[in-house]
Amino acid sequence: VSDVVKEKKVKTTGPASNLLITKEEGLVLYEDMVLGRTFEDMCAQMYYRGKMFGFVHLYNGQEAVSTGFIKLLKQEDSVVSTYRDHVHALSKGVPASAVMSELFGKKTGCCRGQGGSMHMFSKEHNVLGGFAFIGEGIPVATGAAFTSKYKREVLKEADCDHVTLAFFGDGTCNNGQFFECLNMAQLWKLPIVFVVENNLWAIGMSHLRATSDPEIYKKGPAFGMPGVHVDGMDVLKVREVAKEAIGRARRGEGPSLIECETYRFRGHSLADPDELRDAGEKNHYNTRCPIAALKKYIFENNLATEADLKTIDKKIDELIEEAVEFAEASPLPPRSQLLENVFADPKGFGIGPDGKYRCEDPKFTEGTAQV
Amino acid sequence: MLGLLKLKFTNPGGVTSLIRPAVIASRCYATGAKEMTVRDALNSALDEEMSADPTVFVMGEEVGEYQGAYKITKGLLDKYGPDRVVDTPITEAGFAGIGVGAAYHGLRPVVEFMTFNFSMQAIDHIINSAAKSNYMSAGQISVPIVFRGPNGAAAGVGAQHSQCYAAWFGSCPGLKVLVPYSSEDARGLLKAAIRDPDPVVFLENELLYGESFPVSAEVLDSSFCLPIGKAKIEREGKDITITAFSKMVSYALQAAEILSKEGISAEVINLRSIRPLDRNTINTSVRKTNRLVTVEEGFPQHGVGAEICASVLEESFEYLDAPVERIAGADVPMPYAANLERLAVPQVEDIVRAAKRACHRSIPMAAVA
Numbered sequence: 001v002s003d004v005v006k007e008k009k010v011k012t013t014g015p016a017s018n019l020l021i022t023k024e025e026g027l028v029l030y031e032d033m034v035l036g037r038t039f040e041d042m043c044a045q046m047y048y049r050g051k052m053f054g055f056v057h058l059y060n061g062q063e064a065v066s067t068g069f070i071k072l073l074k075q076e077d078s079v080v081s082t083y084r085d086h087v088h089a090l091s092k093g094v095p096a097s098a099v100m101s102e103l104f105g106k107k108t109g110c111c112r113g114q115g116g117s118m119h120m121f122s123k124e125h126n127v128l129g130g131f132a133f134i135g136e137g138i139p140v141a142t143g144a145a146f147t148s149k150y151k152r153e154v155l156k157e158a159d160c161d162h163v164t165l166a167f168f169g170d171g172t173c174n175n176g177q178f179f180e181c182l183n184m185a186q187l188w189k190l191p192i193v194f195v196v197e198n199n200l201w202a203i204g205m206s207h208l209r210a211t212s213d214p215e216i217y218k219k220g221p222a223f224g225m226p227g228v229h230v231d232g233m234d235v236l237k238v239r240e241v242a243k244e245a246i247g248r249a250r251r252g253e254g255p256s257l258i259e260c261e262t263y264r265f266r267g268h269s270l271a272d273p274d275e276l277r278d279a280g281e282k283n284h285y286n287t288r289c290p291i292a293a294l295k296k297y298i299f300e301n302n303l304a305t306e307a308d309l310k311t312i313d314k315k316i317d318e319l320i321e322e323a324v325e326f327a328e329a330s331p332l333p334p335r336s337q338l339l340e341n342v343f344a345d346p347k348g349f350g351i352g353p354d355g356k357y358r359c360e361d362p363k364f365t366e367g368t369a370q371v
Numbered sequence: 372m373l374g375l376l377k378l379k380f381t382n383p384g385g386v387t388s389l390i391r392p393a394v395i396a397s398r399c400y401a402t403g404a405k406e407m408t409v410r411d412a413l414n415s416a417l418d419e420e421m422s423a424d425p426t427v428f429v430m431g432e433e434v435g436e437y438q439g440a441y442k443i444t445k446g447l448l449d450k451y452g453p454d455r456v457v458d459t460p461i462t463e464a465g466f467a468g469i470g471v472g473a474a475y476h477g478l479r480p481v482v483e484f485m486t487f488n489f490s491m492q493a494i495d496h497i498i499n500s501a502a503k504s505n506y507m508s509a510g511q512i513s514v515p516i517v518f519r520g521p522n523g524a525a526a527g528v529g530a531q532h533s534q535c536y537a538a539w540f541g542s543c544p545g546l547k548v549l550v551p552y553s554s555e556d557a558r559g560l561l562k563a564a565i566r567d568p569d570p571v572v573f574l575e576n577e578l579l580y581g582e583s584f585p586v587s588a589e590v591l592d593s594s595f596c597l598p599i600g601k602a603k604i605e606r607e608g609k610d611i612t613i614t615a616f617s618k619m620v621s622y623a624l625q626a627a628e629i630l631s632k633e634g635i636s637a638e639v640i641n642l643r644s645i646r647p648l649d650r651n652t653i654n655t656s657v658r659k660t661n662r663l664v665t666v667e668e669g670f671p672q673h674g675v676g677a678e679i680c681a682s683v684l685e686e687s688f689e690y691l692d693a694p695v696e697r698i699a700g701a702d703v704p705m706p707y708a709a710n711l712e713r714l715a716v717p718q719v720e721d722i723v724r725a726a727k728r729a730c731h732r733s734i735p736m737a738a739v740a
Contacts, residue, residue, distance in 0.1 A: 078476075112509035121508030128475050128512070129504070133495055139465050140500055143472020150478060154454045155425055164472075180465030187460070341506050342544050344513030344568035348647050350547070350599030351566045358598050 020236045023303045029235055030298065030309060032071060033063040033291050034316045036087035039096055040266075042320050043086065043103060047270045051328070052103050055132075056117045059087040061233075061265035064290035065197050066091045068238030068260075069165055072246055078126040078164040080141035083118035084197075085130045088167060093125045100323040106330035113333045114341070134168060135175035138194070141166035142181045145192035145255075163249045164192045171202030173216045182223040182257065191249040193242075194220075196259045197232065203268040204276040220257030232260030233288045236297065263288075404588065410580040412554035413443045416561040417481065419593045421451055424479065427565055430457040430466055431483030431520075440485045441521060441580055467493030467518070471500045474516040479565060484520035487536045487574060501570040502545030517564045522550075522574035523617060523668045524716050530704035535669030537616065540572045541645040541678070547571045547599055548645040550616040553584040556643055559597030567599065574645075576618045600647035604656070608638035611662040611726050614653060614679055616642040619666045619717065626722035635730055645675060653679060654686045661692040662729040666722055671699035696725040 021029065040058040047056055059066070062084075070079060070091035081088040089099055094110055102109025103117055110122050119130040128144060131137040144164040151160040172178055173196060185192050196216050200207045208214050220227025226248075230241045238260055245256040263285040267274030298304050345351065347359040407415075421427045428451075429444055435458040438445040448456040459466040463484065470480035484490045490497060501514045523535040540548045547569055551557040557575070564571040589595060605620060606627050615623040620641045627637035638656050642649065657663050663683055665676035676697040683695060701715040 080472075111507060111511070114509045115507040119507040121504070121512055123508070123511040128472070129500070130507070131500065133499060136468065136495060136500055139468020139496065140472035140475065142465070143469035143474070144476055145472075146469055147473045147476040147478050150428070150454065150473070154428075177464045177468065180460075180462035181468075183460060184462065184465055184469065341510040343547075344505050344510070344515075348547060348569065348600065350563045351568075351596070352598065353594050353596045358600075 019301055019303070020240065021303070026294070026298050026303045027308065027312065028071060029067055029239070030291070030294055031312050031316065032067040032091055033235065033294065034313060035090055035096065035319070036063040036066060037291060038316050038320050039086060039090060039099070039323075042100075042324060044266070044270060046103070046324065052117070053105075054116060055083065055269050055271070056103070057084040057269045058266045059084055059264070061285065061289070062197055062199060062262045063087060064235035064238050064294075065167070065195065065232050065260045065262055068235045069167075069193075069195060069242045069246075072239065072242050073163065073165070076126060076162045078128050078141070078144045078162065079167070080128045080137040080144065080164065081120075081130060081167045082134055082137055082169065082172070083130070083132050084169075085118070085120045085127075089120040089122065089125070089127050089130075092122070092127050094120065094122045094127060095323075096319055097323040097326040098122075100320075101327040101330050104327040104330070105332070106327055107333045107337070108326070108330040112337065114337070134172040135177040138166050138168060138172070138177050138181045142185050142190060142192055145185065145190035145249075146188070148191050149188070149252075161191065161250045161252075163246050165195055165246075166192060167195045167197060169202060170196065170198040170200065170207040170216065171205065171210065172196075173219065174211055179219075179223075182219065182225070182255070185255040186224045189252065189254040191252065192255045193245045193249055194255060194257045196257065197262055198259050199262050199264045201264070201268070201277060203272065206276075215259075217257060217259040225255050225257055227257045227259070229259045229261065232262030233285070233290050233293065235290050235294050265289075405586050405591065406583045407554040407558075407586045407591075408581055408583050409551070409554050409557045409575070410441070410443060412557040412584075412586070413561055413575070413580075414445055414447075415591075416558045416565075417444065417447060418450070420562055420565045421447065421455065423593070424565075425455075426477065427479045427481065428455040428457065428473075429481045429483065430459055430470055432459055432461060432485050434458060434483050439483075441577060443575075443580070444483070463489050463492035464496060467496040468500065470516050470518075471496050471504075471514060474501070474514040474570075475504070475512050477515075479515045479517075481517045481519060481565060484518060486525075486532055486577070487520050487522040488532050488534055490518065490520070490536065497540070497546070497570070497572065498543055502543050504545075505569065506545055513568045514570045515568045517561075517567075517571045517573055519561070519564075519573035519575060521577040521580075523576050524700070524705060524712070525577045527707060527709060527712060528705075529707045533705035535574075535667070535700070536572075537574055537645045537667065538669055538674045538678075540574075541648070541675060542673075543646075545570065546646060548574065549599065550574045550642060550645055552579070552617055552620040552641050552643070553582075554586050555584065555590045556597065556603075556641070558586075558590055559595055560599070560643065563596045563599050566596065571599075574617065578618055579621075582621075597643070600644045600649055602643055602649035602652040603641045604638060604652070605641045606637070606639040608636040608660065610636045610660055611664060611729055612638045612640060612653070612656040612660045613664045613666060613722065613726065614640045614642055614676075615666040616645065616675070617668070619668055622717065622719050623666055623722060625719045626726065629719065629723050630726055633727075635726060637726060642675075648678065648682070650682045650686065654683060657683050657687045658690045661690055662726075663691070664696040664698060664722060664725045664729060666698045666717055668700050668716060671697060671702055674699050693729040693731065696729050698722055698725050 098110040217227035470482040524533040
């Protein structure tokens with residue numbers, strides 16, 4: 001099935017002549033991917049034990065895309081994702097314990113339990129969500145890129161070169177907002193990279209059944225920006241392409257559209273029985289696990305030993321265990337949290353001419369109900 | 372949408388002027404020196420806020436070189452340049468989302484919808500990524516954005532350009548919904564909206580843009596700001612309360628004038644804010660007068676009047692001497708023919724009749740086409 005989408009050879013140097021990564025970089029990439037994989041496997045376990053509920057969408061198999069791109073970013077760069085956002089948040093630096101408690105719906109979660117699996121926000125790490133509607137994150141990401149350009153040109157913060165990455169899937173590429181933003185991003189040369197995680201399936205709808213021209217990267221040049229297709233199961237190839245795209249955006253040359261052909265090992269969500277995907281296809285991709293591929297590369301090029309990698313595996317296992325314990329032990333949000341944070345200004349009555357919140361003025365009367 | 376642009380080109384910003392409010396309670400305005408149209412009020416408010424805060428920018432269709440589809444943003448492009456007055460392609464969902472993304476990072480966008488009917492193309496962003504974000508992120512990410520534009524019926528623009536969205540947006544927690552009437556309201560509330568750290572839906576009215584209202588020196592001051600969530604008593608009375616917002620305030624005031632000649636003293640409340648709704652002012656007034664007529668332009672079911680009725684029943688039931696009367700638009704999409712359109716929108720006579728019904732005077736039943 002995936003053979004229809006032809007693999008374009010990306011200009012990378014062969015492994016024998018020039019290594020693509022150093023030992024340190026290799027270990028960082030390995031650790032990040034193992035973190036993502038272990039975390040998601042633990043989510044599945046916790047879900048079936050009833051600790052997690054609602055909609056949970058797991059990222060197993062796609063780690064190369066998240067790691068390949070996000071590990072090249074600075075803290076000030078932003079990431080916008082869809083509902084399959086746990087690993088994007090983890091790669092960007094949100095602590096695993098915060099994400100796990102958020103999934104358990106506890107007060108100590110990154111959004112204090114108010115967002116949930118599909119709405120991971122972190123201002124500190126510039127993770128701007130977490131959106132349930134596909135395509136909703138793309139204009140928001142374009143807006144974050146717009147801000148970066150605005151800060152540089154209007155507010156004259158000369159060193160503001162923050163890049164935004166928008167992650168979304170193959171199904172989203174048929175949505176109107178995607179095309180609207182490709183147009184505006186290229187029109188205004190915004191510092192954004194559109195990353196398509198083409199895992200060939202939108203719940204049970206095959207990409208080929210849903211799309212008139214399945215080669216998504218071609219939609220980039222239609223709007224005037226480069227469109228690149230890359231093998232999303234190979235973290236090193238993704239990383240090379242990402243370097244170029246992020247560099248382009250940082251230099252102010254405008255957006256790029258990167259199609260990463262990847263695969264999700266599990267169903268769309270934990271509630272999806274995953275019956276429509278052919279077993280042969282699943283087996284084919286199971287042999288192409290990105291973590292195994294990176295491991296192979298590391299060993300073949302003598303970048304690290306088996307022992308080094310096992311240490312990392314063990315470290316991550318412990319980290320995830322601690323995250324689960326932390327989440328388990330954390331308290332549920334208090335009743336008073338229900339009505340909090342609806343507005344940034346405490347009761348929603350706006351700001352007075354003295355610049356302070358009106359409702360804090362003792363003479364102000366208000367009629368909102370108390371809980 | 373192209374049809375609307377053509378219409379606007381031949382009739383740029385102009386509008387058949389309607390009957391001015393016959394009486395403006397003089398105690399509400401200082402000794403009226405200047406007069407200002409609502410259009411100028413909005414323009415000056417935008418101008419002052421943009422000059423005071425460099426993170427404020429305007430974005431929308433035709434806001435720049437066309438000087439604004441209704442000329443609200445006239446002159447801003449020349450003053451602030453294309454980086455801050457951004458002409459967008461016809462992509463409501465896209466640019467509303469871009470505004471939200473910019474607001475996440477601390478800019479203060481003012482997103483203009485050519486009419487709020489087009490906001491339906493972007494409603495996902497207004498509700499899901501603007502209104503809910505502060506809650507979903509537990510206070511980490513606030514969205515200081517303003518969505519503004521004309522709302523409600525205009526003159527003969529047909530069903531797809533005439534809907535009133537006050538009730539839809541007013542039901543969503545996380546949004547503030549403001550409905551200015553006069554120039555003072557327009558200036559004060561728009562400034563408050565731009566300075567506000569939360570998403571504000573600012574519903575203007577096309578037919579009010581050309582209306583002039585007296586403004587005091589206080590209103591013209593650049594730090595003038597009105598409170599969000601406070602209604603204004605436009606006219607005091609003691610027999611019946613009439614609540615209205617936006618264009619309907621002028622009709623309510625005219626009705627109050629007619630009623631006063633028949634011995635009924637009506638108190639007219641200009642709501643100014645649909646969310647938060649000023650339940651206190653409404654209930655205090657009803658407890659004083661014991662009768663209520665709610666007036667709105669939008670569809671009756673689940674409308675603003677329904678919410679006000681419920682609020683009054685919950686809080687002031689024993690004070691009511693008559694059932695609450697709801698005046699709303701007809702429960703049909705807006706027809707085009709001029710006489711049918713007149714029937715589909717509340718008129719002054721409807722308000723007068725409802726008030727008399729509430730005061731237990733006998734009146735003829737239906738209107739004549």
